[in-house]
Amino acid sequence: MGSASRKTFLPLDPVTFSNESKAFKALLSPAMLPESAPYCPEPLQDILEDVSNCIIPGLTHWQSPNFFAYFHANASTAGFLGEMLCSGFNVVGFNWISSPTATELESIVLDWMGKMLKLPSSFLFSRTGGGVLHGSTCEAAVCVLAATRDKALKELGGWENITKLAVYAADQTHFTFQKAAKLAGIPPSNFRLIETSFSTGFSLSPENLRFAIEDDIKSGLVPLFLCATIGTTPSGAVDPIAELGKVAMEFKRWLHIDAAYAGSGCICPELRHYLDGLLNPHKWFLTNMDCCCLWIKEPKLLVDSLSTDPEILRNNASKSKAVVDYKDWQIALSRRFRALKLWVVIRRHGPANLMYHIRSDIAMAKRFEAQKVRIGLLQVEAKVEEEDLNCKLVEAINSSGRAFMSHAVLSGIYVIRCAIGTTLTQQHHVDALWKLIQDKAQSLLM
Amino acid sequence: MGSASRKTFLPLDPVTFSNESKAFKALLSPAMLPESAPYCPEPLQDILEDVSNCIIPGLTHWQSPNFFAYFHANASTAGFLGEMLCSGFNVVGFNWISSPTATELESIVLDWMGKMLKLPSSFLFSRTGGGVLHGSTCEAAVCVLAATRDKALKELGGWENITKLAVYAADQTHFTFQKAAKLAGIPPSNFRLIETSFSTGFSLSPENLRFAIEDDIKSGLVPLFLCATIGTTPSGAVDPIAELGKVAMEFKRWLHIDAAYAGSGCICPELRHYLDGLLNPHKWFLTNMDCCCLWIKEPKLLVDSLSTDPEILRNNASKSKAVVDYKDWQIALSRRFRALKLWVVIRRHGPANLMYHIRSDIAMAKRFEAQKVRIGLLQVEAKVEEEDLNCKLVEAINSSGRAFMSHAVLSGIYVIRCAIGTTLTQQHHVDALWKLIQDKAQSLLM
Numbered sequence: 001m002g003s004a005s006r007k008t009f010l011p012l013d014p015v016t017f018s019n020e021s022k023a024f025k026a027l028l029s030p031a032m033l034p035e036s037a038p039y040c041p042e043p044l045q046d047i048l049e050d051v052s053n054c055i056i057p058g059l060t061h062w063q064s065p066n067f068f069a070y071f072h073a074n075a076s077t078a079g080f081l082g083e084m085l086c087s088g089f090n091v092v093g094f095n096w097i098s099s100p101t102a103t104e105l106e107s108i109v110l111d112w113m114g115k116m117l118k119l120p121s122s123f124l125f126s127r128t129g130g131g132v133l134h135g136s137t138c139e140a141a142v143c144v145l146a147a148t149r150d151k152a153l154k155e156l157g158g159w160e161n162i163t164k165l166a167v168y169a170a171d172q173t174h175f176t177f178q179k180a181a182k183l184a185g186i187p188p189s190n191f192r193l194i195e196t197s198f199s200t201g202f203s204l205s206p207e208n209l210r211f212a213i214e215d216d217i218k219s220g221l222v223p224l225f226l227c228a229t230i231g232t233t234p235s236g237a238v239d240p241i242a243e244l245g246k247v248a249m250e251f252k253r254w255l256h257i258d259a260a261y262a263g264s265g266c267i268c269p270e271l272r273h274y275l276d277g278l279l280n281p282h283k284w285f286l287t288n289m290d291c292c293c294l295w296i297k298e299p300k301l302l303v304d305s306l307s308t309d310p311e312i313l314r315n316n317a318s319k320s321k322a323v324v325d326y327k328d329w330q331i332a333l334s335r336r337f338r339a340l341k342l343w344v345v346i347r348r349h350g351p352a353n354l355m356y357h358i359r360s361d362i363a364m365a366k367r368f369e370a371q372k373v374r375i376g377l378l379q380v381e382a383k384v385e386e387e388d389l390n391c392k393l394v395e396a397i398n399s400s401g402r403a404f405m406s407h408a409v410l411s412g413i414y415v416i417r418c419a420i421g422t423t424l425t426q427q428h429h430v431d432a433l434w435k436l437i438q439d440k441a442q443s444l445l446m
Numbered sequence: 447m448g449s450a451s452r453k454t455f456l457p458l459d460p461v462t463f464s465n466e467s468k469a470f471k472a473l474l475s476p477a478m479l480p481e482s483a484p485y486c487p488e489p490l491q492d493i494l495e496d497v498s499n500c501i502i503p504g505l506t507h508w509q510s511p512n513f514f515a516y517f518h519a520n521a522s523t524a525g526f527l528g529e530m531l532c533s534g535f536n537v538v539g540f541n542w543i544s545s546p547t548a549t550e551l552e553s554i555v556l557d558w559m560g561k562m563l564k565l566p567s568s569f570l571f572s573r574t575g576g577g578v579l580h581g582s583t584c585e586a587a588v589c590v591l592a593a594t595r596d597k598a599l600k601e602l603g604g605w606e607n608i609t610k611l612a613v614y615a616a617d618q619t620h621f622t623f624q625k626a627a628k629l630a631g632i633p634p635s636n637f638r639l640i641e642t643s644f645s646t647g648f649s650l651s652p653e654n655l656r657f658a659i660e661d662d663i664k665s666g667l668v669p670l671f672l673c674a675t676i677g678t679t680p681s682g683a684v685d686p687i688a689e690l691g692k693v694a695m696e697f698k699r700w701l702h703i704d705a706a707y708a709g710s711g712c713i714c715p716e717l718r719h720y721l722d723g724l725l726n727p728h729k730w731f732l733t734n735m736d737c738c739c740l741w742i743k744e745p746k747l748l749v750d751s752l753s754t755d756p757e758i759l760r761n762n763a764s765k766s767k768a769v770v771d772y773k774d775w776q777i778a779l780s781r782r783f784r785a786l787k788l789w790v791v792i793r794r795h796g797p798a799n800l801m802y803h804i805r806s807d808i809a810m811a812k813r814f815e816a817q818k819v820r821i822g823l824l825q826v827e828a829k830v831e832e833e834d835l836n837c838k839l840v841e842a843i844n845s846s847g848r849a850f851m852s853h854a855v856l857s858g859i860y861v862i863r864c865a866i867g868t869t870l871t872q873q874h875h876v877d878a879l880w881k882l883i884q885d886k887a888q889s890l891l892m
Binding site for chain 1: 472473474479481482483484485486487488490492493497500501502503504505506507508509515516519521525526527529530531533534535536537538539543544545546547548550551554557558559561562572581582583584585588592595605606608609620621622624625626628629630631632633634635679680726728734735736751752754756757758759777778779780782786790792793794795796797798799852853854855863
């Protein structure tokens with residue numbers, strides 16, 4: 001990537017906030033910000049000074065090159081420009097007529113992304129599928145769950161069958177999927193979290209999925225939906241999509257693929273075999289928050305479930321059925337012009353530099369791994385005192401303010417995750433992290 | 447409001463896009479934008495030229511002073527600056543530890559807003575309630591519906607009772623509320639749309655609500671939730687909150703108040719009697735998209751329903767229960783730092799100028815009304831040919847490109863809505879609209 005993309009607008013290097021070891025009292029005290037809004041307008045200067053003096057010191061700096069926690073919400077100048085344009089136009093493209101090019105650009109960009117990922121063409125508008133931008137994975141999951149739920153309830157003959165619907169995921173699947181299923185009215189007791197293990201790299205076993213489905217059918221339940229993942233949050237596991245797809249096909253169930261962060265990597269040919277649709281460009285794709293791509297083979301199912309046709313929005317374009325009305329592809333009516341942001345990001349970097357960016361992050365992660373650390377899995381032996389040690393190690397790293405990491409528990413083992421991929425992270429930051437980990441570990445062992 | 451707030455970044459005056467009368471073919475043809483992403487990075491200049499030449503001509507300009515349709519998504523320089531800061535920091539404050547001051551500022555700003563609106567103190571963090579920023583009304587509605595649903599299902603003894611839950615609204619209630627109830631798994635057949643009429647100004651009758659509730663109880667259903675509205679979308683009706691509240695209290699049901707656009711007006715003392723919790727600052731409050739305030743008296747109910755406690759997010763601050771983790775107050779895990787935007791808007795304008803802005807819009811609307819036009823209800827006699835005439839009149843106005851309006855149907859009468867309130871609208875724009883309406887009406891009658 002060009003040096004322009006590695007620049008940012010905040011001097012965040014090298015400190016990142018952490019309050020892990022401090023008291024959790026209010027950082028913004030009434031002495032700093034009044035308890036009621038000041039009645040008269042204030043000078044911009046005063047507001048920006050408060051941003052610097054009160055807000056910034058208490059932010060966890062996700063854009064710091066020393067941020068290795070959770071996921072990489074990497075921003076870029078192009079993404080920022082896209083947000084400025086979006087916020088400047090401030091159009092609300094809930095249907096085609098309410099901002100035609102906002103809708104059309106979104107369809108074009110989703111096809112661009114789909115082609116970059118080499119998605120089957122059945123997911124593209126140029127065929128019979130299509131894509132939409134949501135704000136988050138969970139929102140997208142609620143929508144597709146509602147679509148499948150409504151289709152199933154229609155087939156089963158009534159809403160009272162909602163208590164029979166069952167949903168499947170791995171114990172490594174992102175926890176928001178379980179929340180989404182509950183939001184959509186699927187009984188939590190019908191949510192199957194299929195156990196994974198170290199032996200399969202924590203990926204979902206098609207065999208175990210089949211057992212769970214068959215069990216449920218025997219008990220009179222109706223299997224509805226499977227969520228597979230490319231790049232799970234705790235361990236980065238990749239579920240075997242092709243095999244899981246066969247099981248889903250066999251039982252005629254919906255297969256949803258959550259590739260929220262790792263999907264971006266699939267624009268690189270050498271990583272593409274992982275993906276055969278959901279991806280968050282606001283993770284690892286230099287697209288500022290928020291931006292989540294959802295592709296669907298039969299958009300009609302989504303529209304059947306989510307469409308509204310109030311008189312106040314009726315118009316000749318919608319009546320003609322020749323246009324896309326994105327309000328019927330999402331939860332909300334209102335929507336921001338996020339497509340502009342993603343479009344600027346893709347054009348300003350080009351797939352060429354986006355691949356460079358992803359490969360550079362992977363190269364840094366591989367070097368880190370080679371330094372005797374399993375990526376995302378800094379594993380010390382599984383004895384209790386040592387688990388406790390790993391926990392203390394994360395706290396020591398974070399309270400130093402020099403880096404920020406997070407953890408997971410895999411098969412009962414407390415592991416330290418290392419997510420490498422902020423826009424500003426360079427090799428020397430990763431090397432410094434490794435040194436910091438060694439120093440803190442040594443202090444703890446002394 | 448100062449002149450600074452009336453300036454914008456686009457020369458939109460006086461033309462606004464409309465394609466009502468044209469064919470609904472793709473405005474962005476492959477000749478304009480390629481069907482696949484260009485492989486190499488492109489110069490910024492080229493991208494911005496395409497924005498000017500391809501995107502802008504096909505946008506419906508919500509920021510045009512001649513935009514009188516739907517609702518006023520009014521932007522401001524302060525709102526834009528807030529978005530820039532939000533996008534620049536690009537932090538993801540899903541829990542307190544992941545960006546402490548982002549969470550704390552949100553709580554402070556929601557209390558500021560609550561106090562400006564003179565909400566009962568039980569809705570404020572300074573007491574036992576609290577507020578949260580969502581992206582949209584529908585998202586907020588799904589969350590509160592899920593919270594009440596889960597509380598009711600617990601009381602009723604199991605998820606199978608979901609098919610007994612009934613939800614109430616007026617036929618004027620925003621249609622997304624019905625969508626939200628379906629998304630949350632409430633059977634659509636248990637959604638009661640209570641009829642309103644011209645005689646009560648299209649407001650919801652507490653008597654009719656009581657009849658509907660009593661009927662449902664007799665049929666073995668369990669009334670769950672009432673959505674009342676301050677400022678309905680089709681007619682601007684204000685439901686009698688106090689009386690509806692009494693009915694809700696009597697049956698111990700949840701009362702949700704949707705004041706998405708009109709709530710902003712309630713910062714003015716003379717308008718406050720309307721409001722005794724939901725408001726969208728991205729409508730009529732100079733806050734760029736997206737920003738929706740939700741207050742709740744018992745946040746615990748929301749958290750009980752929406753909380754997730756995955757190992758990867760466990761931290762000492764959350765364990766202490768001394769902090770707010772906003773992930774448990776909304777659908778998504780990820781969230782943008784919207785509070786910064788609303789905070790900048792409030793401080794930069796002050797309640798003083800925000801009231802000036804709202805009063806100035808109301809004054810323009812009153813003058814428009816005095817020009818023999820009922821606000822939001824340009825009513826010609828209710829004969830069929832004249833309804834058809836009103837419809838043709840909107841099409842004629844919109845296809846002129848000189849203004850953009852929308853319509854509603856009230857008690858079977860097609861009416862033209864006039865929403866006055868974009869940031870740039872001045873008296874002469876409203877006067878020009880009235881002249882345009884007269885001209886187009888005369889041409890149609892000739």
